[in-house]
Amino acid sequence: MSIPILVGLAVGEGDLVPLAEASEVAAAAQAAGVTALRLLDSLGGRPAVDPSVVAGYLAGRHGDLGYVVDVPTSHNAPYNTARRVLSLDRAGAGRVGVALRAGGGDEVSDGSARSAPDVPVDERWAEYAEVLTRLWESFPRAALVGDQERAIVVDDTLVRRIDHVSPAYRVAGPLDGPSSVQGRPVLVAADVDVVGWPAVAASADVVVVERPFSRGADDALTAALAVAGRRRDEVALIGRAEVDVVDGDAAALTHELLGWLDADRLDGLELVPGGGARGVLATVRALVPLLDARPTSTTLRAALRLPETAGVPA
Amino acid sequence: MTSQLHLNVNILNAGVFGGSWRFPGTDPLASYTIEHYTSIARKAEAAKLDAVFLADGPSLDPSTTHRTGNNLEPTTVLARVAAQTERIGLVATLSSSYNDPVELARRLGDLDHVSGGRFGWNVVTTAGPVAAANFGRDGEPDHGLRYRRAARFVEQVVASWAERDRHVSPQGRPVVVQAGGSSDGKRLASRVGEVIFSAEQDIEKAAAFRRELRAGAAEFGRDPDELVVLPGLSTVLGSTEAEAAARRELLDEVLPDAYARGRLAGQLGFDLDGLDDDRPIPAHLLRDPDAAGGSQTFYRVVKDIIDRENPTLRQLLKKLSGGGGHRIVVGTPEQVADDIERWYRHGAADGFNVMPDVLPSGFDDFADQLVPELQRRGLFRTEYEGTTLRDHLGLGLPGAPTGVWEHGALEAAR
Numbered sequence: 001m002s003i004p005i006l007v008g009l010a011v012g013e014g015d016l017v018p019l020a021e022a023s024e025v026a027a028a029a030q031a032a033g034v035t036a037l038r039l040l041d042s043l044g045g046r047p048a049v050d051p052s053v054v055a056g057y058l059a060g061r062h063g064d065l066g067y068v069v070d071v072p073t074s075h076n077a078p079y080n081t082a083r084r085v086l087s088l089d090r091a092g093a094g095r096v097g098v099a100l101r102a103g104g105g106d107e108v109s110d111g112s113a114r115s116a117p118d119v120p121v122d123e124r125w126a127e128y129a130e131v132l133t134r135l136w137e138s139f140p141r142a143a144l145v146g147d148q149e150r151a152i153v154v155d156d157t158l159v160r161r162i163d164h165v166s167p168a169y170r171v172a173g174p175l176d177g178p179s180s181v182q183g184r185p186v187l188v189a190a191d192v193d194v195v196g197w198p199a200v201a202a203s204a205d206v207v208v209v210e211r212p213f214s215r216g217a218d219d220a221l222t223a224a225l226a227v228a229g230r231r232r233d234e235v236a237l238i239g240r241a242e243v244d245v246v247d248g249d250a251a252a253l254t255h256e257l258l259g260w261l262d263a264d265r266l267d268g269l270e271l272v273p274g275g276g277a278r279g280v281l282a283t284v285r286a287l288v289p290l291l292d293a294r295p296t297s298t299t300l301r302a303a304l305r306l307p308e309t310a311g312v313p314a
Numbered sequence: 315m316t317s318q319l320h321l322n323v324n325i326l327n328a329g330v331f332g333g334s335w336r337f338p339g340t341d342p343l344a345s346y347t348i349e350h351y352t353s354i355a356r357k358a359e360a361a362k363l364d365a366v367f368l369a370d371g372p373s374l375d376p377s378t379t380h381r382t383g384n385n386l387e388p389t390t391v392l393a394r395v396a397a398q399t400e401r402i403g404l405v406a407t408l409s410s411s412y413n414d415p416v417e418l419a420r421r422l423g424d425l426d427h428v429s430g431g432r433f434g435w436n437v438v439t440t441a442g443p444v445a446a447a448n449f450g451r452d453g454e455p456d457h458g459l460r461y462r463r464a465a466r467f468v469e470q471v472v473a474s475w476a477e478r479d480r481h482v483s484p485q486g487r488p489v490v491v492q493a494g495g496s497s498d499g500k501r502l503a504s505r506v507g508e509v510i511f512s513a514e515q516d517i518e519k520a521a522a523f524r525r526e527l528r529a530g531a532a533e534f535g536r537d538p539d540e541l542v543v544l545p546g547l548s549t550v551l552g553s554t555e556a557e558a559a560a561r562r563e564l565l566d567e568v569l570p571d572a573y574a575r576g577r578l579a580g581q582l583g584f585d586l587d588g589l590d591d592d593r594p595i596p597a598h599l600l601r602d603p604d605a606a607g608g609s610q611t612f613y614r615v616v617k618d619i620i621d622r623e624n625p626t627l628r629q630l631l632k633k634l635s636g637g638g639g640h641r642i643v644v645g646t647p648e649q650v651a652d653d654i655e656r657w658y659r660h661g662a663a664d665g666f667n668v669m670p671d672v673l674p675s676g677f678d679d680f681a682d683q684l685v686p687e688l689q690r691r692g693l694f695r696t697e698y699e700g701t702t703l704r705d706h707l708g709l710g711l712p713g714a715p716t717g718v719w720e721h722g723a724l725e726a727a728r
Contacts, residue, residue: 012480012481013480013481014480019428047420047480049424049427049428049481050420050421050424050425052389052390052393052421053389053393053421053424053425053428054393054428055390055393056389056390056391056392056393056394056396056397057393057394057396057397057428058397059394059397060352060393060394060395060396060397060398061397061398075414075416075417076414076417077412077413077414077449079372079412079448079449080372080387080412080413083372083387084387084389084390087386087387087390087391088390090348090386091348091386091390091391091394106414106417107414107415107416108412108413108414108449108450109449109450112449112450112451139374144343144346146335146342146343146346147342148335148336148342148568151336151380151570151572151573152379152380153335153342153343153378153379153380153381153382153383154378154379156376156379159374169450170447170450171447171448171449171450172444172447172448173448174374175374176373176374176375176378176383176384176385177346177385177386178346178385
């Protein structure tokens with residue numbers, strides 16, 4: 001059975017992948033059946049070009065591919081993140097996700113008189129994730145009516161404020177555009193070591209675990225989901241590993257990666273190639289086809305085998 | 315002033331009028347799709363326009379019950395447009411009130427880099443309790459504080475761009491665009507604005523505004539030619555004068571009354587319920603513009619119309635047509651070109667921020683009929699000469715502004 005494969009990519013200068021080559025990578029990824037490119041905020045300490053800018057640009061040329069953008073809580077008010085990610089997703093016909101990175105606050109939210117900026121990082125992530133998921137459901141697609149005769153654009157009886165209040169964030173909502181065709185953009189948790197399993201189990205659609213920490217992750221995730229009232233099949237567990245195909249043997253690497261996937265009961269893989277553009281292209285062209293990757297032919301949620309319209313637990 | 319005028323197109327969802335989305339032959343929800351923006355941008359590039367422009371705000375405007383509104387985050391739209399175009403400039407509205415300056419500087423600078431130096435940032439402050447509530451606030455700070463924050467914010471962002479040593483832009487850094495007809499807005503524009511949007515109904519007032527800004531810029535040590543002043547211009551085109559007039563009438567007919575009233579009430583800051591449609595608005599309800607809260611610019615425009623024409627409420631609603639107060643020009647391409655030329659040669663404008671009546675059909679007419687007429691008159695380019703937005707606008711790269719804000723006042727703004 002085919003498996004979801006993400007390829008991690010940092011676009012920029014130096015050791016990173018220049019934009020022109022990134023476009024070549026996206027084309028190759030699309031052809032090879034990569035599920036999604038995960039656009040990183042940095043790699044090896046080098047800041048990349050803003051992931052949401054890169055995603056918007058690449059999707060404008062290579063639209064039959066999933067895109068996951070890294071966005072930190074730091075410096076990003078949750079309303080803005082929700083809006084930006086949903087916009088990418090609507091432009092991308094439901095092929096977008098966000099890896100919400102744990103971090104600090106932002107000038108706007110912290111400046112609000114009633115906020116408490118010293119919220120611990122795990123609690124902040126949990127609050128932020130909840131705001132995102134609720135905002136993404138605040139304006140159902142059915143509310144966008146466009147009835148010229150009755151002069152109704154939006155059926156405002158279907159659009160709801162979220163009125164979120166928590167120590168770090170107060171967000172009224174709603175968003176100004178309709179929900180995703182995939183229900184909600186995919187929410188990826190990539191910092192479970194910092195955020196903790198309970199927060200991840202409450203909100204995430206995907207959990208990415210680094211290779212050294214993947215053993216036992218399936219058990220931990222399953223247990224945490226049970227407490228949160230969710231099923232294990234509602235979340236995809238993705239193992240993340242650096243790969244080197246240029247100097248390695250693709251067939252042997254394939255065997256090894258699939259063995260790891262089976263042993264740790266992972267649902268998919270995120271490959272992070274070193275070696276700049278050359279390394280990424282080699283990974284996409286030589287390794288991905290051997291892994292029987294599952295392309296995003298309809299929505300990212302479907303390619304990850306997640307439930308199409310997941311409800312947010314109360 | 316460069317030897318030719320400058321044109322942006324404002325891809326304002328379905329068009330600038332309140333009834334645009336209901337205009338016959340128009341897909342009412344096209345502006346909720348990305349293709350609406352990318353296809354108009356490609357058309358604008360084929361017509362050699364300086365830039366496309368996206369208005370925006372971080373909230374769902376209650377008026378969208380009856381009228382299309384902003385619904386896609388502008389940097390995501392323009393990143394996609396950048397991938398599908400080569401030369402045209404890309405101007406986005408982003409709020410200084412509700413963004414983090416570190417994050418915004420990075421994202422906009424990166425968009426400028428990715429687009430090959432074609433990006434401009436329209437700096438706005440955001441009014442209204444609806445937006446405020448999306449960011450943990452009960453209401454917006456008062457007008458003066460909003461602008462002090464904006465001044466600090468702009469200085470910080472532009473300084474950050476000037477210091478970049480990676481992912482740099484061929485144009486040095488994004489162009490700073492600024493609208494705002496309030497006293498605070500004009501001061502900020504003179505200090506840091508490179509492209510200035512305005513809303514002027516009258517040619518003499520527009521010329522005076524442009525002179526005032528240029529003089530203000532000179533006082534700050536700037537070269538006045540480093541400012542490009544672009545009044546808004548709503549166009550209603552027809553192949554004959556009668557056809558254009560009929561189109562204008564039809565736009566009024568399809569204007570949802572509830573929208574028009576709600577919009578005017580918002581602009582004036584009070585409810586219109588109970589007022590007589592066939593009498594002017596009672597004078598005692600109209601405050602001094604400098605004391606107005608929300609958007610002083612549009613309040614000022616509406617008040618000027620009232621002072622000048624003393625319209626009944628019904629006439630005022632019709633004149634504005636739910637269109638926000640920009641000047642509306644109705645006619646054949648030749649007639650509208652005459653009007654554009656007259657304003658340009660009078661020194662009232664360096665060009666225009668064009669807001670077609672209906673999108674995409676009104677812009678198709680503009681690009682196919684009006685632009686060639688301007689080109690024929692030698693008023694507008696027939697080919698792009700440069701590759702960046704600064705090139706198209708004839709702007710150099712001045713040093714980053716400093717001392718834009720007065721320290722100490724800002725803490726109170728939080």
